[in-house]
Amino acid sequence: EAAVTQSPRSKVAVTGGKVTLSCHQTNNHDYMYWYRQDTGHGLRLIHYSYVADSTEKGDIPDGYKASRPSQENFSLILELASLSQTAVYFCASSGGGASQNTLYFGAGTRLSVL
């Protein structure tokens, strides 16, 4: 069974502070993604990566950075957290080729910025 683990599961941050969300996958997948979920907006892609040491911007990258130091790990970094970044964040991974269309998601991180 594919496994994507996110940490922490929940976090409270202060406005202007730095937040790092971590994701670890044991699927041997090349592709990893960070999505944000808000009520009424569904899942929106923030950043993604298809190889270690390289990241790409998704549809809503402003205010976020990403880091892929290895195939297994993908982090999302909020350098200056803002109230508008309160949301649930999901990490996902997928294989290459035809299997790239099947995403395996983690359980999510609930972030509250106060």
Added chain:
Amino acid sequence: SQLAEENLWALSVHEGESVTVNCSYKTSITALQWYRQKSGEGPAQLILIRSNEREKRNGRLRATLDTSSQSSSLSITATRCEDTAVYFCATSGGNYKPTFGKGTSLVVHP
């Protein structure tokens, strides 16, 4: 704007009834996927249907794809309480960026 979108925000049925969730999309796709997200969990894929397929089944689930009208449907027969979840369609266009709709919340009542 969303490139993929379900057509209803919420649905409610009773156990044993059938239900259909519809999705429309705006771009050329290589595949369309349906995901289910239960409360407190991440989404999990139910069905993947490729652009050259018209129908795909998985147990009580049936997905259709109409590339001419850029639409898809997911039907669930003999619904159960455990089918209560949010259902998303997602499209892939070969650009590594799967795009999700806003989701349809389904409640199945006993």
